Amino acid sequence: MAIxxxxxxxxxxxxxxxxxxxxxxxxLFETISxxxxxxxxxxxxxxxxxxxxxxxxxxxYPFTRxxxxxxxxxRLWTMRQFAGFxxxxxxxxxxxxxxxxxxxxxxxxxDMPTLMGFDSDHGRSLGEVGVEGVxxxxxxxxxxxxxxxxxxxxxxxxxxxxxxxxxxxxxxxAAENKGIGPERLGGTIQxxxxxxxxxQKEWCFPIEPALRLVEDMIEWCSVEMPRWHPxxxxxxxxxxxxxxxxxxxAFTLKDGFTYVESAIERGLDVDDFxxxxxxxxxxxxxxxxxxxxxxxxxxxxAREMRETYGAKREESWRMxxxxxxxxxxxxxxxxxxxxxxxxxxxxxxxxxxTQSLHTNSYDEALALPTEEAVRIALRTQQVIAxxxxxxxxxxxLGGAYFIETLTDEMERSxxxxxxxxxxxxxxxxxxxxNFPQREIADASFSYQQxxxxxxxxxxxxxxxxxxxxxxxxxxxxxxxxxxxxxxxLQATRADRDASEVERTLGELRAAAASQANLMxxxxxxxxxxxxxxxxxxxxxxxxxxxxxxxxx
Amino acid sequence: xxxxxxxxxxIRIVVAKPGLDGHDRGAKIIARALRxxxxxxxYTGLHQTPEQIAETVIQEDADAxxxxxxxxxxxxxxxxxxALLKEQGAxxxxxxxxxTIPADDISELKKLGIAExxxxxxxxxEIVDFVRGAVR
Numbered sequence: 001m002a003i004x005x006x007x008x009x010x011x012x013x014x015x016x017x018x019x020x021x022x023x024x025x026x027x028l029f030e031t032i033s034x035x036x037x038x039x040x041x042x043x044x045x046x047x048x049x050x051x052x053x054x055x056x057x058x059x060x061y062p063f064t065r066x067x068x069x070x071x072x073x074x075r076l077w078t079m080r081q082f083a084g085f086x087x088x089x090x091x092x093x094x095x096x097x098x099x100x101x102x103x104x105x106x107x108x109x110x111d112m113p114t115l116m117g118f119d120s121d122h123g124r125s126l127g128e129v130g131v132e133g134v135x136x137x138x139x140x141x142x143x144x145x146x147x148x149x150x151x152x153x154x155x156x157x158x159x160x161x162x163x164x165x166x167x168x169x170x171x172x173x174a175a176e177n178k179g180i181g182p183e184r185l186g187g188t189i190q191x192x193x194x195x196x197x198x199x200q201k202e203w204c205f206p207i208e209p210a211l212r213l214v215e216d217m218i219e220w221c222s223v224e225m226p227r228w229h230p231x232x233x234x235x236x237x238x239x240x241x242x243x244x245x246x247x248x249x250a251f252t253l254k255d256g257f258t259y260v261e262s263a264i265e266r267g268l269d270v271d272d273f274x275x276x277x278x279x280x281x282x283x284x285x286x287x288x289x290x291x292x293x294x295x296x297x298x299x300x301x302a303r304e305m306r307e308t309y310g311a312k313r314e315e316s317w318r319m320x321x322x323x324x325x326x327x328x329x330x331x332x333x334x335x336x337x338x339x340x341x342x343x344x345x346x347x348x349x350x351x352x353x354t355q356s357l358h359t360n361s362y363d364e365a366l367a368l369p370t371e372e373a374v375r376i377a378l379r380t381q382q383v384i385a386x387x388x389x390x391x392x393x394x395x396x397l398g399g400a401y402f403i404e405t406l407t408d409e410m411e412r413s414x415x416x417x418x419x420x421x422x423x424x425x426x427x428x429x430x431x432x433x434n435f436p437q438r439e440i441a442d443a444s445f446s447y448q449q450x451x452x453x454x455x456x457x458x459x460x461x462x463x464x465x466x467x468x469x470x471x472x473x474x475x476x477x478x479x480x481x482x483x484x485x486x487x488x489l490q491a492t493r494a495d496r497d498a499s500e501v502e503r504t505l506g507e508l509r510a511a512a513a514s515q516a517n518l519m520x521x522x523x524x525x526x527x528x529x530x531x532x533x534x535x536x537x538x539x540x541x542x543x544x545x546x547x548x549x550x551x552x
Numbered sequence: 553x554x555x556x557x558x559x560x561x562x563i564r565i566v567v568a569k570p571g572l573d574g575h576d577r578g579a580k581i582i583a584r585a586l587r588x589x590x591x592x593x594x595y596t597g598l599h600q601t602p603e604q605i606a607e608t609v610i611q612e613d614a615d616a617x618x619x620x621x622x623x624x625x626x627x628x629x630x631x632x633x634x635a636l637l638k639e640q641g642a643x644x645x646x647x648x649x650x651x652t653i654p655a656d657d658i659s660e661l662k663k664l665g666i667a668e669x670x671x672x673x674x675x676x677x678e679i680v681d682f683v684r685g686a687v688r
Contacts, residue, residue, distance in 0.1 A: 112571065127625035132573070132623050196574075328577070332652070366652060368624065445580075453676055477624065549596040552581075552593055
């Protein structure tokens, strides 16, 4: 966009003469990620802009303004609240409650032992069974979890990574036993193992065999489960670990490109699997920076998929993503104030064009949410969708000097990180060298220092503090559930054909040592009601385990 | 000027992540703040059993141990660490807990002998000051 020298001169003059003599508060004029923000953005900042090239139109390359032509005028985002606790029975009840209240998709939270590949009766599981999510050990649990739920009608999201292939096998067999083939199942399983090594730290195996499992799933799903997203490449946990918005963006996209590259290396056609890749971002409290992050993410993905990876289908360029508000921004102090934070964050996700959204509950810095807290979180989305008016037009902030400048800066800093990671030999090497881990730890520490020194104000924490705060009721998980779940598992063990378990585990071990795709073997194991922990242990005999050298 | 051994010896503190949760942002920030404050910090890394933590505390001859738990398993894991330290004659070690801990559980934990519980939002200098005061 060519701009007149006269307009440019006036902008400079305003900055120097008018703003220069105006008062300015003593404050940190930076984004939460530490990026300086100017007092005013003008045409002058957009001198090199080319809206046709960089923005395009909603639903068309490079998708900066949105992945679908009509966006929320066509269909609102999916309000998808994450849920899970206790045994499969308790969570099944919660699922039916949510579906009964108009939720259209389900999102499953698993407990720590399930995420880490331990059965509920394993010593390492003590005190953790059913606490942070639902405990799933065998096919029997998966069948109970989805009892009475039409799996060909709802979409189901499962947040699990290291043992994702095993849980997917349970799901496929559970559906099969209801007469629903895998080709009719719609939903997403997280599977993004790279961000586990970077940030969330739930792993079962070393990086290379873990990547192979991811690619086994991507390959198998591209043939057998055309409606399924076999991976949700996630920045959420990177951000929660304390990264900046720029790091979240760059590391997530680089993880995505790494999966694309290894699928291509395996001989898959990029257009056969890329349309099924999905993403998951954080919505933090710095409103404009977040919106710019989503817009930049779509543009970078589209450009790289087309230009670098040679994808030809539009579907392969289109980045669809889920958003969750930032748990890390919530405070234990004055918890009701968290409703306000979550509202701002959710609005950023919506203005950034998200496809689905989870809003956190105000009590989550204290415990798992109560039913009341979850309801308010869901109502927050409904107010944004139906009352605020922001869904009337697409990408309402598009073209704003500030937003477009931030979007460009986001894209630039992502490319700077891509280059640094490439210099280290790619993402897997960078993780082994602790590069992203160290960048995140540094960012997280310097943010905390700014809060501790009072340079950054967190309401209720380091300013506007209430003395003698009242306590709010929190959810208690019944400790009996741990014993109940161990009992369920033992009942399954007593009831199954032990020789079938041995046979399927033996075949799994042998296949793990070969190049074979392991998905069909997990399905065989699932049918024999082999437990998750048994499968993970068998694989660990072949693959080994992962040990982190922590940096702080 | 007193020159006893305690005033010269650096405070040795183990920062530990018991259980299976991988939330290590807080633990790493605290570890770094304590180190910057001049303490000897031993960070165990993730996914530690109570037995591993007690062993580290004893092997490292630590004055204090900070347990960081965000998984909700604190009422199972913390009492085990406390019991193991007691069994092994290390009950003079100051034990603190940090994480998402509901108020009811805080009083329970203090009854067990936990010196302090820090919830989200606790400033690092408050934690540093607490450890200094408690160890002396």
